[in-house]
Amino acid sequence: MTIKEIAKKANVSLGTVDRVLHDRGKVSRKTKEKILAILEEVNYQPNVYARGLALNKSFIVAVLVPDFEEGEYWEVPSLGIKKALKNLGQFGLKVHFLYFDQNSVKSFIERAAEVLELKPDGVILAPVIDYEATKLCFKLKAEDIPFTIIDSKIRGCDHLSFIGQDSFQSGRLAAKLLVSSVSKNGKVLIISIKNNENHNRTLHRRIEGFKDFTLQDINQDLILEEVNIDQRNTEWQSYLEEACSAKDVDGIYVPSSKVHFVAETLYNQKLSIKLVGNDLISKNYKYLESGVIDYVIGQRPETQGYMALENFYKSLVAKQEVKKSIFLPLDIITKENLMYYKSQIELP
Numbered sequence: 001m002t003i004k005e006i007a008k009k010a011n012v013s014l015g016t017v018d019r020v021l022h023d024r025g026k027v028s029r030k031t032k033e034k035i036l037a038i039l040e041e042v043n044y045q046p047n048v049y050a051r052g053l054a055l056n057k058s059f060i061v062a063v064l065v066p067d068f069e070e071g072e073y074w075e076v077p078s079l080g081i082k083k084a085l086k087n088l089g090q091f092g093l094k095v096h097f098l099y100f101d102q103n104s105v106k107s108f109i110e111r112a113a114e115v116l117e118l119k120p121d122g123v124i125l126a127p128v129i130d131y132e133a134t135k136l137c138f139k140l141k142a143e144d145i146p147f148t149i150i151d152s153k154i155r156g157c158d159h160l161s162f163i164g165q166d167s168f169q170s171g172r173l174a175a176k177l178l179v180s181s182v183s184k185n186g187k188v189l190i191i192s193i194k195n196n197e198n199h200n201r202t203l204h205r206r207i208e209g210f211k212d213f214t215l216q217d218i219n220q221d222l223i224l225e226e227v228n229i230d231q232r233n234t235e236w237q238s239y240l241e242e243a244c245s246a247k248d249v250d251g252i253y254v255p256s257s258k259v260h261f262v263a264e265t266l267y268n269q270k271l272s273i274k275l276v277g278n279d280l281i282s283k284n285y286k287y288l289e290s291g292v293i294d295y296v297i298g299q300r301p302e303t304q305g306y307m308a309l310e311n312f313y314k315s316l317v318a319k320q321e322v323k324k325s326i327f328l329p330l331d332i333i334t335k336e337n338l339m340y341y342k343s344q345i346e347l348p
Contacts, residue, residue, distance in 0.1 A: 003017050003021070006038055012035065016035070020032050020039075057092055059092050059093050059094065059121040059312065059316045060095075060121050060122075061093060061094070061121060061312050062095075062096045062122070062124070063098065063123075064115055064124070064126065065077060065124070065126040066100060066102035067102070068099075071281060071282040071283045073281050074102075074126070075281075076302050077126070077150055077151070077301045077302065077305035078305060079302055079305065080301065080304060080305025080307075080308075080309075081306065081308065083305075083306055084306040084307075084308075091313060091317045092317065093309065093316075096118060098111045098114055102128050102129065102196065103196040104196075116136075116139060116140075119143070119145070121145075121316055122146050122315070123145060123148070124148050124308045124309065125150070126150055127149055127154050127201075128202075130201050134156070137154060137157040141157070147160060148308045149163070150164055150304045150305065150308050151164045151202060152164060152167070152200070152201050152202040153201070153325075154201075159324070160311065161322050161324055163326045164326075164328065165300075165330060166330070168205045168206070168208060168212070169330065170209060170330055171205065171206035171207060171208060171211075171255065172212060173209075173332070174209075174210055174253050174278075174297055177294075177332070178251045178276050179214065181274045182250035182274055185223070186248075186250030187222070187225065188252070188253065189246075189253070190225070191229060191243060192227070192228050193261055194228070195230070203255045237265075240261065244262065244266060244271060249273055250274065251274040251276070252273055253277070254277040255278060256279070257277070257278055257281050257283075258277075259277020259293060259296070260283040263275060263284070263287035264287070267287070275292065277297075278296065278299070279296065280331075280333050284296055285338070288334070289338055295333070296334075297331065298332075299331070
């Protein structure tokens with residue numbers, strides 16, 4: 001039903017209906033309630049495309065995410081944003097990518113300053129450097145710039161929306177999968193592979209969830225050992241090999257997309273150890289396909305990117321409310337169901 005037809009049905013002018021639709025100008029309470037009731041009755045949906053043409057306005061969304069090499073995790077959310085732009089660009093949305101080195105606080109600070117200088121209509125942020133990302137969120141709020149967070153949630157920030165997985169539950173799920181595959185009193189390693197000292201809340205919460213599950217399972221008497229591998233050390237691969245080949249290791253959990261490094265080590269050393277990791281990226285695909293990795297827990301990073309830009313379309317263009325938090329499903333991916341996820345990743 002058109003605005004003209006709604007005005008006729010309500011016995012009011014087109015201008016009165018327009019003022020109610022856009023919540024501006026003076027309209028009597030009785031008339032407003034009458035028009036709103038008709039809108040609800042006919043399930044009125046505004047012609048967003050026509051509105052965009054009429055406004056002739058562009059909306060710039062800044063995207064602040066880590067730089068990446070081909071096949072790495074952060075390539076995938078970026079692809080999702082680009083796909084959303086292809087579908088929604090006709091409504092005036094424009095995207096400005098700013099990539100930072102996730103191993104450098106200085107790099108993040110510099111790119112964050114560029115975001116503020118740009119004065120965009122919205123920001124999509126990956127807060128992998130937690131403290132500096134939190135500071136940026138408060139600055140954006142002060143400038144009245146809405147922002148959407150992907151991958152990792154920040155506490156205490158009034159974001160437009162958060163899109164990602166529940167990292168704590170992801171860790172609990174990983175523990176359940178691994179515990180069911182090892183002996184009652186087996187030895188399990190949690191291997192964190194990093195090349196920086198930055199606090200990554202996602203990885204931390206996954207490890208907390210993993211430990212929480214093992215502590216609550218009173219029928220298990222697992223030996224749990226944490227191993228930190230620093231890729232800045234020239235001998236990091238030797239340390240990784242030493243950890244994997246330690247005596248009586250039954251299972252390994254890698255709370256990041258870097259599980260392929262452990263998988264490569266197990267493959268080269270011909271070790272048969274249950275292995276669980278995160279994120280279906282191309283570098284993990286072949287080890288999952290060959291069975292070296294037993295389980296990968298996916299968080300749909302392409303969907304995160306797509307929905308983040310889509311939410312700005314809803315908020316800036318369609319003037320619709322968006323959900324504050326959108327938790328995506330925890331996908332359990334194995335060799336047996338891998339074929340159904342192939343279209344979600346870019347294989348080399």
